[in-house]
Amino acid sequence: MPVPRDLPFVGSAAIAEGLLTRRQLQGGTWRRLFPDIYACAQLELDHHLRCQAAGLYLRGRGAVSGRSAAAFWGADTLTRGDPIEVTVPADVRIRPPAGLRVIRSSLGTADLIAVGGTPVTTPARTAFDVARRLPIVEAVVTVDAMLAKRLIVDDTLLRLAVDHPGWPGVDRLRQVHALSDAGAESPQESRLRMILVGGSLPRPVTQHVVRDAGGTFVARLDLAYPEHRLGIEYEGDHHRDRGTFQRDLRRINALRACGWIVLRFAAADIYRNPDRIVELVRAALEVDLLTGH
Structure with a gap:
């Protein structure tokens, strides 16, 4: 099987399988996205590709989350160059490389889904994290976008607030819910x-x-x-x-x-x-x- 031209891949695995030499990997054909994660240099370095690369870098230890996950689901409120946010359990030791922002929090199996092999928080968990962590205006901006894309429904945040008593920032969910509006188109x-x-x-x-x-x-x-x-x-x-x-x-x-x-x-x-x-x-x-x- 040749090295994928349309997806990121693990460089050391490609070398171990004899698909590339180290010298080839370090040539101009491939671009390093994160440590040991590469992609074809001709691919557009868009948010989706960076999320896929981040998912590989995590190696099953977490998931793309927050506004990065919202954008992955189609509710993009990011600006160019924003780091990819990932969430990992508190006991996972990981040093974030450039372009990656690591959040430590509990993740249940119901909070995660693999999309084309990329681990991403579900829309509900994504909205939950966004509403708790972001400044109130940016939280509303992202929740608006998720509502407009029908990734969540009007009472999603209220149900999450009831289901997660005592979580950091959970009190803000009701405020974000009250201020959000599915009618916003940008x-x-x-x-x-x-x-x-x-x-x-x-x-x-x-x-x-x-x-x-x-x-x-x-x-x-x-x-x-x-x-x-x-x-x-x-x-x-x-x-x-x-x-x-x-x-x-x-x-x-x-x-x-x-x-x-x-x-x-x-x-x-x-x-x-x-x-x-x-x-x-x-x-x-x-x-x-x-x-x-």
């Missing part, structure tokens, strides 16, 4: 919603559909205060191309004709000036209350 939409809630503004509705007086569909808004006819949207880089820009103009004009105001924010607003977002939204809500529109 991590930035979740972060934008959390900025508003954290700024003591009313919780906005997600994915609100606007129709004109005749009932014809006009738009679906990321976030909205329907009673104030105020929409709030996240604008990603894809809105910069000419075709999208022109469609956005027609859409905003149609919303304005229906009496709606839409505030639009970019990533720079979310990360650099969240207080300004709160100020603008609060001002828009107050103007509506004063004018009665």
